[in-house]
Amino acid sequence: MNPAKPKVVIIGSGFGGLEAARALRQAPVDITLVDKSNHHLFQPLLYQVATAGMAAPAIAAPIRHLFRKQANLTTLLGEVVDVDAQRRQVRLATGTALPYDHLIVAAGATHSYFGRDEWAPFAPGLKTLADAFDIRRRVLLSYEAAENEADPQRRRALLTFCVIGAGPTGVEMAGTLVEIARHTLKNEFRRIDPASAEVLLIEGGARVLQAMPESLSQKAREQLEKLGVQVRLNARVTGIDATGLTIESPPAPGATAPSSARIDSGCIVWAAGVAASPLGRLLAAAVAADGSPAPEVDRAGRIRVLPDLSLPGHPEINVIGDLAAAQSHAPGQPPKPVPGVSPAAKQMGRSAAANLLRRLRGDTTAPFRYRDFGNLATIGRNSAVVDLATPVGPLRFSGYFAWLFWLFAHIYFLIGFRNRIVVLLDWASAYWSFQRSARVVADVKGNEDA
Amino acid sequence: MNPAKPKVVIIGSGFGGLEAARALRQAPVDITLVDKSNHHLFQPLLYQVATAGMAAPAIAAPIRHLFRKQANLTTLLGEVVDVDAQRRQVRLATGTALPYDHLIVAAGATHSYFGRDEWAPFAPGLKTLADAFDIRRRVLLSYEAAENEADPQRRRALLTFCVIGAGPTGVEMAGTLVEIARHTLKNEFRRIDPASAEVLLIEGGARVLQAMPESLSQKAREQLEKLGVQVRLNARVTGIDATGLTIESPPAPGATAPSSARIDSGCIVWAAGVAASPLGRLLAAAVAADGSPAPEVDRAGRIRVLPDLSLPGHPEINVIGDLAAAQSHAPGQPPKPVPGVSPAAKQMGRSAAANLLRRLRGDTTAPFRYRDFGNLATIGRNSAVVDLATPVGPLRFSGYFAWLFWLFAHIYFLIGFRNRIVVLLDWASAYWSFQRSARVVADVKGNEDA
Numbered sequence: 083m084n085p086a087k088p089k090v091v092i093i094g095s096g097f098g099g100l101e102a103a104r105a106l107r108q109a110p111v112d113i114t115l116v117d118k119s120n121h122h123l124f125q126p127l128l129y130q131v132a133t134a135g136m137a138a139p140a141i142a143a144p145i146r147h148l149f150r151k152q153a154n155l156t157t158l159l160g161e162v163v164d165v166d167a168q169r170r171q172v173r174l175a176t177g178t179a180l181p182y183d184h185l186i187v188a189a190g191a192t193h194s195y196f197g198r199d200e201w202a203p204f205a206p207g208l209k210t211l212a213d214a215f216d217i218r219r220r221v222l223l224s225y226e227a228a229e230n231e232a233d234p235q236r237r238r239a240l241l242t243f244c245v246i247g248a249g250p251t252g253v254e255m256a257g258t259l260v261e262i263a264r265h266t267l268k269n270e271f272r273r274i275d276p277a278s279a280e281v282l283l284i285e286g287g288a289r290v291l292q293a294m295p296e297s298l299s300q301k302a303r304e305q306l307e308k309l310g311v312q313v314r315l316n317a318r319v320t321g322i323d324a325t326g327l328t329i330e331s332p333p334a335p336g337a338t339a340p341s342s343a344r345i346d347s348g349c350i351v352w353a354a355g356v357a358a359s360p361l362g363r364l365l366a367a368a369v370a371a372d373g374s375p376a377p378e379v380d381r382a383g384r385i386r387v388l389p390d391l392s393l394p395g396h397p398e399i400n401v402i403g404d405l406a407a408a409q410s411h412a413p414g415q416p417p418k419p420v421p422g423v424s425p426a427a428k429q430m431g432r433s434a435a436a437n438l439l440r441r442l443r444g445d446t447t448a449p450f451r452y453r454d455f456g457n458l459a460t461i462g463r464n465s466a467v468v469d470l471a472t473p474v475g476p477l478r479f480s481g482y483f484a485w486l487f488w489l490f491a492h493i494y495f496l497i498g499f500r501n502r503i504v505v506l507l508d509w510a511s512a513y514w515s516f517q518r519s520a521r522v523v524a525d526v527k528g529n530e531d532a
Numbered sequence: 533m534n535p536a537k538p539k540v541v542i543i544g545s546g547f548g549g550l551e552a553a554r555a556l557r558q559a560p561v562d563i564t565l566v567d568k569s570n571h572h573l574f575q576p577l578l579y580q581v582a583t584a585g586m587a588a589p590a591i592a593a594p595i596r597h598l599f600r601k602q603a604n605l606t607t608l609l610g611e612v613v614d615v616d617a618q619r620r621q622v623r624l625a626t627g628t629a630l631p632y633d634h635l636i637v638a639a640g641a642t643h644s645y646f647g648r649d650e651w652a653p654f655a656p657g658l659k660t661l662a663d664a665f666d667i668r669r670r671v672l673l674s675y676e677a678a679e680n681e682a683d684p685q686r687r688r689a690l691l692t693f694c695v696i697g698a699g700p701t702g703v704e705m706a707g708t709l710v711e712i713a714r715h716t717l718k719n720e721f722r723r724i725d726p727a728s729a730e731v732l733l734i735e736g737g738a739r740v741l742q743a744m745p746e747s748l749s750q751k752a753r754e755q756l757e758k759l760g761v762q763v764r765l766n767a768r769v770t771g772i773d774a775t776g777l778t779i780e781s782p783p784a785p786g787a788t789a790p791s792s793a794r795i796d797s798g799c800i801v802w803a804a805g806v807a808a809s810p811l812g813r814l815l816a817a818a819v820a821a822d823g824s825p826a827p828e829v830d831r832a833g834r835i836r837v838l839p840d841l842s843l844p845g846h847p848e849i850n851v852i853g854d855l856a857a858a859q860s861h862a863p864g865q866p867p868k869p870v871p872g873v874s875p876a877a878k879q880m881g882r883s884a885a886a887n888l889l890r891r892l893r894g895d896t897t898a899p900f901r902y903r904d905f906g907n908l909a910t911i912g913r914n915s916a917v918v919d920l921a922t923p924v925g926p927l928r929f930s931g932y933f934a935w936l937f938w939l940f941a942h943i944y945f946l947i948g949f950r951n952r953i954v955v956l957l958d959w960a961s962a963y964w965s966f967q968r969s970a971r972v973v974a975d976v977k978g979n980e981d982a
């Protein structure tokens with residue numbers, strides 16, 4: 083470390099943190115990139131690990147390796163537990179205090195059970211590799227348990243897979259679970275027929291993929307149903323336990339009371355709620371401790387940032403990615419909320435880095451502007467929806483070509499050359515053989531997995 | 533299940549069990565293949581998963597998928613806890629009793645700490661995928677901890693890797709750990725130099741790879757030392773704890789007392805002792821329960837089998853693979869012990885299946901004959917030793933061509949077409965880039981891993 087150079091600490095190596103670190107590669111600063119895991123995770127493909135389509139290393143790259151040539155950056159494996167905004171220190175779980183002159187907080191989000199944390203053991207969410215292994219184990223072992231179950235009712239429950247939340251992750255999970263049931267496991271069982279498994283996609287809102295235009299939501303729903311997913315809209319989950327869940331639907335025509343239904347299920351996946359990292363609230367309190375105005379924290383735990391992604395009274399702190407409730411400031415237009423998607427996180431990372439360089443030069447910072455290139459979601463085999471923003475207006479399509487577009491976009495953006503080749507090979511092999519290459523449960527008794 | 537057909541239960545889906553099941557694919561029997569994991573593991577490459585060179589799915593194939601076309605076989609995920617040889621039932625942990633007319637026990641081996649089970653938490657062995665993830669985590673996190681360690685002595689201990697036992701697994705592990713230190717992690721750390729890490733291979737006997745001819749042991753040792761491994765022969769481990777181990781060596785020249793030394797180490801791998809599955813002793817007792825002569829169980833827990841691999845008084849039970857203390861019966865030659873290697877397990881699987889068919893036809897069974905085609909061991913980058921049995925005598929070579937030979941032999945025998953391609957690609961990429969594709973620790977706090 084050169085004591086003369088300003089110290090930059092970046093918390094989190096998701097899309098935002100990684101991009102900020104890269105954008106500072108030529109900067110005269112000493113960067114420490116802190117993350118509690120040793121890898122950057124390509125989250126858009128995490129559902130593939132959860133559904134045994136990919137091995138974990140195909141979508142995870144060691145952070146150290148990514149930055150081995152960036153001499154101004156030190157990678158640190160550690161968990162941030164607090165920020166002292168007055169002393170300008172980040173505190174780690176080990177007790178270490180990391181001093182900073184400039185702090186970029188990109189700690190991301192986790193899943194939220196809307197205050198019903200007791201549901202967590204029965205309906206795991208999908209944010210980390212450990213989550214993906216947990217879900218993979220539950221899916222594969224449900225079929226194994228069904229094969230050994232003599233009671234028809236319990237067998238039926240073991241072959242009922244519920245995905246809660248019809249955002250991109252929920253839609254991908256449901257589409258893939260149907261493919262596993264109908265194709266991957268064909269002829270492999272002697273007592274059960276995997277194709278008889280039911281996959282339910284349960285959504286509280288009125289349509290799937292609510293971030294998409296309504297026409298594409300409709301297309302996505304049609305494609306899901308064609309694949310064999312049972313889509314339940316306007317269905318609010320009111321209870322989850324070890325053997326299933328209860329949902330409440332609006333009153334039937336002519337009735338006044340909402341209807342409640344019990345679904346017995348041996349495998350439930352939570353893809354409904356997202357909450358910002360708890361670091362958000364800690365940071366908001368830390369910033370206010372010196373009398374600066376406390377930044378607003380929204381219901382999802384995200385910090386409301388200033389137009390340049392900094393915090394009130396603390397221009398040396400930037401919050402980016404899923405932890406930030408940011409606005410896009412395009413000249414001549416009213417500010418617009420920035421969606422919680424990976425291109426936005428990357429753009430915020432670059433913007434925070436650029437503003438940091440401006441501050442070092444003594445210039446004023448620039449407001450963040452989000453460039454929306456569109457939105458894609460895959461649904462399953464040969465099915466996806468694409469909504470591209472083009473200079474002449476939106477370009478929307480769905481089906482096979484949308485799926486090809488999604489495929490190549492994801493391979494292109496996957497970090498690391500080797501990974502891209504392996505992913506392409508895995509996909510090509512999975513596509514033609516209907517097989518999934520990672521149907522491995524490391525230890526069926528314990529918690530360790532592959 | 534057809535009640536008229538004889539029921540065959542095979543315990544274990546390692547090389548022996550898998551081969552027996554395959555050899556019975558045309559037989560008029562109902563086979564149940566029971567295993568406590570959902571995959572067949574290509575154990576000769578498990579060290580690659582442990583050293584982050586491969587993802588788990590590359591060397592693990594779902595058992596169900598392997599047998600999807602074999603209509604006379606049912607796969608069962610379950611743990612066998614006992615055998616009732618009188619009622620001819622296998623009992624599972626779930627309480628289920630599986631009836632059999634013919635039983636093939638191929639439950640394999642696990643690691644043994646020679647009565648010092650308290651060493652297990654500090655020096656994991658390498659038999660399952662869960663073991664491999666545990667070792668991978670320890671290796672990778674040792675470097676991370678060293679990077680964060682201010683105390684030079686503790687840092688040195690964290691950069692000292694000890695492998696106990698210089699059999700094939702120990703030799704492979706040591707060779708690969710050196711490659712990680714010298715090449716893979718180059719330039720990735722800012723405070724430590726990974727190349728300064730020390731790798732010790734500790735062996736109680738007088739040479740490495742004791743199953744090999746002495747000349748190849750010597751070659752292997754030279755290659756290990758050239759790679760940078762410190763080989764300690766005649767060194768008996770007398771203690772292991774959280775911070776290192778103690779070894780005792782024979783008296784120095786002129787001294788009378790053996791010398792004892794302490795080695796501080798942050799990462800210890802146990803590759804020394806192998807013990808047969810505990811099912812061996814249970815089975816021996818079960819067989820004797822009806823007054824049949826109790827089969828002998830050797831020190832390693834293996835069951836002494838009759839020449840046709842069956843048990844005294846129980847021609848319907850075969851024991852094969854690492855669980856069997858078997859002899860090879862070549863015509864005109866005295867019986868010779870069968871080594872615990874995968875080709876022997878496969879041959880025993882085929883022999884047990886052939887004898888089962890003979891019994892069904894009312895013929896007498898044939899004694900097992902082991903055909904020894906030779907022995908290979910890899911040491912590290914470009915290094916291996918090969919001892920081939922040819923009709924004109926042994927063919928022995930070492931070094932680069934031995935390594936190429938080892939490489940293609942292993943790719944050839946890897947089960948599953950996709951896996952072979954992926955493994956080849958992983959290896960090619962690892963070879964040219966010195967990189968390892970699976971440097972992922974799923975959860976650095978917990979026990980779940982990738």
